[in-house]
Amino acid sequence: MTIASHRIDGLASARDLFALTKPRVMSLVIFTALCGLLAAPGSIHPVIGFTAILAISLGAGASAALNQWYESDIDAVMKRTSQRPLPAGRMDRETALHFGIGLSVFSVLLMGVAVNWFSAAFLAFSIFFYAVVYTIWLKRSTPQNIVIGGAAGAFPPAIGWAAVTGDVTLMPVLLFSIIFFWTPPHFWALALFVNSDYSKAGVPMMPVVAGRRSTRHQIFGYSLVLAAVAVAPFVLGLAGAIYGGSAIVLSGIFCALAWQVARSTTSEPKDMAAEKRLFKFSILYLFALFAALVADRMILA
Amino acid sequence: MSEIDPNKAPMSPEEQRAYQARQKQRAVIMAGLLMFMVVLFYLITIVKIGSSS
Structure with missing residues (x-):
């Protein structure tokens, strides 16, 4: 220097x-x-x-x-x-x-x-x-x-x-929970196909510590919880049909993609099409879900 | 890394120019941000006064 x-x-x-x-x-x-x-x-x-x-x-x-x-x-x-x-x-x-x-x-x-x-x-x-x-x-x-x-x-x-x-009521707690349960499938899908040197840096990332198989199963588990949390505002009457319909469709696709990841056994990043699909869709999912929430409130109110 | 303490050694004209250019850049940005905050706080004050009266 x-x-x-x-x-x-x-x-x-x-x-x-x-x-x-x-x-x-x-x-x-x-x-x-x-x-x-x-x-x-x-x-x-x-x-x-x-x-x-x-x-x-x-x-x-x-x-x-x-x-x-x-x-x-x-x-x-x-x-x-x-x-x-x-x-x-x-x-x-x-x-x-x-x-x-x-x-x-x-x-x-x-x-x-x-x-x-x-x-x-x-x-x-x-x-x-x-x-x-x-x-x-x-x-x-x-x-x-x-x-x-x-x-x-x-x-x-x-x-x-x-x-x-x-103040904070049930609805913002649910919004918090949506991002909270969305993060692991989103990030671990990326961590599976990107070699990000975390092990070299001494950070215990899930695919490194628990292995790919466990990570894939956890991705699916978190996706199911995410779907339940995402649909909850509609089921509990806190959001209307626009949000409810969007949440059901988007979460259904999310879980289907997560299921493909759970069934995948590949260890080569270039073959991890399911993981890449889930990662890309997860970004769209969050933006679309929150946009639907705002549209729901703007239109129905 | 040099053994001479860089902050004590005299600056060459080239170093001085680079240092002053960066100082100027930061000063211009800081002035812009301060102006923005002045306008924002003015608007906030107007809104607060309006809502309380």
Whole structure:
């Protein structure tokens, strides 16, 4: 490393600070939070609604920055993550830590001052959960890490809902549960056909620890629970026919694809067509399900 | 890695230019963000006053 690059590293570029917030992950956060906000009963002024989504996004960015601050050692040994600002040496860890903490505090205060303090406390808890409970505590100690990490990713729609109502009822709990049970099949399908060096980094990912067969069976098990949770809002009368019909059709396809994965025995990533199909569909599934929820509320209300 | 503490050694003109360019880039972005926050907080205040009156 040259002296010049060393000196400039003390002043991280705006692009690297932005990259620290994992902007691609943030798009899902923004979408689900917006859906939670739009599906909630009651109304919210567009400016306050925009501020709520902004605060949730900044909170997610802060969590990502703290995650990368703590995991720079893991990121450095994995090909997929080795070019992130910290492992690539374009930023020092202290900058990432300060940026993450600063953004966390700002996002929570913004939510509290502009929206309500219940959703601000909820947002603070979600940042704590992702940065401390998942990243620092459980990710390196259990193969169920993705399940727990899924909980962190499942908070945004419930926080969006709380921004409107100021509380949490059964419906936002179900929205949380949908993302929570969606994450393992989504991520493990990917983990089966992408060699992501997790074993080299010492992270106990399910396909590495329990093997492909067990992972495939767990994917199917979680898919069944996901289908039950996804249909629940309609069955319990919390959502209308548009959502109900969409949830039944989408979940049916999801379970059929997961069943193909459960029956698969291939060990060659290039032959894992079933896993690739499930992974691709899982992304469409979540977007379509939440869009149906919003359409249901907008049209039927 | 160099043994000289890079933060204490004098900067070459090239280093200085690169450092100042990055400082400027950050300052411009920060100014933009601050302006955005000023407008946002102004709007939030108007909405809050409107809803409480």
